[in-house]
Amino acid sequence: MKIGYWTPVYGGFLRNIRDEGRMEASWEYIREVSQLADRLGYDITLVPELYLNDRKGVDAPSLEAWSLSSAIAAVTQRLRIMTAVRPGFHLPTVAAKTSATLQDISGDRFSLNVVSAWWAEEARQYGGQFAAHDKRYVQSSEFVSILRGMWTEQPFSQKGEFYDVQDAVLSPKPRVAPRIFAGGESEDGREAIAGFADAYVIHGGTPDEVSGKIDDVNARRRRRQGEDFAEVGMAAYVIVRDTEAEAQAELERITAVDPSSPGYASFEEFVAHSQLDVEVSKREYSVGTRGLRPNLIGTPEQVAERIREFERAGVTLLLVQASPLDEELERIASSLFPLVTDSVALAR
Numbered sequence: 299m300k301i302g303y304w305t306p307v308y309g310g311f312l313r314n315i316r317d318e319g320r321m322e323a324s325w326e327y328i329r330e331v332s333q334l335a336d337r338l339g340y341d342i343t344l345v346p347e348l349y350l351n352d353r354k355g356v357d358a359p360s361l362e363a364w365s366l367s368s369a370i371a372a373v374t375q376r377l378r379i380m381t382a383v384r385p386g387f388h389l390p391t392v393a394a395k396t397s398a399t400l401q402d403i404s405g406d407r408f409s410l411n412v413v414s415a416w417w418a419e420e421a422r423q424y425g426g427q428f429a430a431h432d433k434r435y436v437q438s439s440e441f442v443s444i445l446r447g448m449w450t451e452q453p454f455s456q457k458g459e460f461y462d463v464q465d466a467v468l469s470p471k472p473r474v475a476p477r478i479f480a481g482g483e484s485e486d487g488r489e490a491i492a493g494f495a496d497a498y499v500i501h502g503g504t505p506d507e508v509s510g511k512i513d514d515v516n517a518r519r520r521r522r523q524g525e526d527f528a529e530v531g532m533a534a535y536v537i538v539r540d541t542e543a544e545a546q547a548e549l550e551r552i553t554a555v556d557p558s559s560p561g562y563a564s565f566e567e568f569v570a571h572s573q574l575d576v577e578v579s580k581r582e583y584s585v586g587t588r589g590l591r592p593n594l595i596g597t598p599e600q601v602a603e604r605i606r607e608f609e610r611a612g613v614t615l616l617l618v619q620a621s622p623l624d625e626e627l628e629r630i631a632s633s634l635f636p637l638v639t640d641s642v643a644l645a646r
Contacts, residue, residue, distance in 0.1 A: 299609050299638050302342035302378070303335060303618040303627060304533070305370070307361040308353040311535065311619045312552050314584050316354075319622040323351075323359040328366060329373055331624050336374040338631040339639075343370065344411060344499075344531075344617050347382035350420045353586060364396060371404035379404055380479055382411045385441040386427035386434070391466050393441075394448035401472040409477040410445075411499060414438050414487065427460075435482065435490035436460070442478055442494040449475050479531065483511070492518035497529035499617070502588040505607040508532060512612035531615035532608060535589030536626070538601050538633055545596045552621070553584040589619050602637035609638075 304311070309323035320327060335343065347363035350356045367381040381400070383393055400408045414434035421428035429437055440458040447454040449472055453465040480495035482488055488511075491498060498515050500508065516526040539545040582590050592608065594601050605616065620626030 299605055299613070300341040300529075300615045301618060301630070301635070301639055302340055302344065302380075302531070302615060303620070303623070305331070305343045305345045305366070306623055307346050307348065307363060307366065308351045309359060311353060311585050311589075311621050311623075313353055313586065314554055315552055315621070320624065321622050323361050325361070325366070325369060327624075328361070328370065331627065332370045332374050332377065334624060335627055336377045338627060339635065340377060340627065340631070342378035342380055342409075342615065342617075345370070345379065345381045347384055347387075347413065348417075348420070349387075349424045350417070352417065356419070364400075367408070368400055368403055371400060371407065374407075376407075378407045378409060380409045380411050380477075382413050384413045384426070385437045385460075386421060386429065387424065388441075390441045390444035390461055391448060391463055391468075394445045395468055397445065397476050398449065398468060398470065398472045401474065401476055402470070406472075406474045409479060409497075411479040411481075412438050412442060412495065413480075414482060429460075431484065432486045435486050438480070439490050439494045445478075446475065477528065479529070488515050489518055491515065493522045496527065497531065498527045499531040500533070502532060502534050502591040504591060504593075505611045507591075508608060508613060509611035516612070529614050530612055531617050532592065532613045533587040533589050533617045533619065534592040534594045535585045535619045536601065536630060536634075537595040537620070538598055538626075538629055540597065542596050542600065549590075549595055553581050553590070585619060587619070598633040598637060602634060605634070605638045 305328060306321055307323065310318035310321040312318060332343065345363045345367045348360055351358040351360040363381050367379050371379055397408065397410060418428050437460045440460050444456055444461060444463055447456060448466060448468045453467050454463060455465055456463045477496045478494065479497045479499050480491045481499040482491050492515055500511055512530055519525065519527055537545045537548050539548065582588055594604055618630065
């Protein structure tokens with residue numbers, strides 16, 4: 299199992315906890331976390347793209363994903379960088395150019411997570427396209443087709459429902475094409491992703507839920523592209539403590555539901571504008587991305603056994619959320635890495 303983490307562009311992961319210690323939406327903190335994770339042997343960081351803060355409320359600060367990714371690439375050596383891109387907010391030709399440059403800066407450590415946006419209010423404020431649910435995947439498919447064409451052909455042309463590219467030139471081209479990750483749960487989403495993505499990412503679930511989804515999308519991809527996905531990543535909020543009682547106490551602390559908290563409205567909009575195949579509880583809302591559903595909470599041995607269940611279900615990459623992130627990345631590396639990965643924590 300490879301282990302990566304979410305970069306906290308929103309300054310923290312917890313919707314009901316106002317103060318998460320040193321975590322803040324600042325480059326100073328992100329740089330510290332990135333370099334720490336790089337030294338500790340984490341595999342990848344997912345950099346979410348959100349122009350509004352969906353965890354702490356729309357008035358709270360948040361950082362922009364692409365400039366942040368460039369900076370992370372420049373101050374790390376081993377860490378892969380998976381930057382989210384939402385087609386409704388980008389020209390695919392410009393995204394292809396920016397991606398090629400980021401691939402160069404990172405030494406071929408850059409990848410993309412194509413996200414079909416769900417937040418109508420954010421699109422309204424920032425002028426993004428907010429297509430109907432199923433049309434978003436048509437748009438994403440066209441978007442990725444243009445990325446791949448721009449990275450490999452010279453000149454490149456494509457005309458579709460959303461984009462019209464004529465004789466576009468991109469130089470220099472990336473030495474290695476960035477890997478394309480994508481996630482989706484609807485019928486149209488899974489079918490489209492099987493056609494355009496290299497790797498699949500999912501929100502948290504139980505081992506049985508995850509196993510069924512992975513079997514389904516891999517079968518679709520074998521039919522469309524002749525092979526399984528190169529990677530399957532899953533989001534999970536991780537709480538590791540010396541005793542189970544300590545871990546459960548921390549869980550209770552962070553999940554006290556507060557419907558008046560600033561992030562609650564964005565949670566309700568996410569559910570309303572997504573075609574989810576499982577019901578999301580208000581308690582799960584506390585950390586987002588269904589991160590509590592995998593139940594990676596307990597002693598190192600308990601959490602390691604649970605991770606092995608997900609590995610048997612087909613997950614190859616765990617994308618960790620934790621708070622405070624700097625402290626928890628160290629705790630996870632020292633207590634979990636020896637049990638579930640081939641990585642060896644590096645000396646600080």
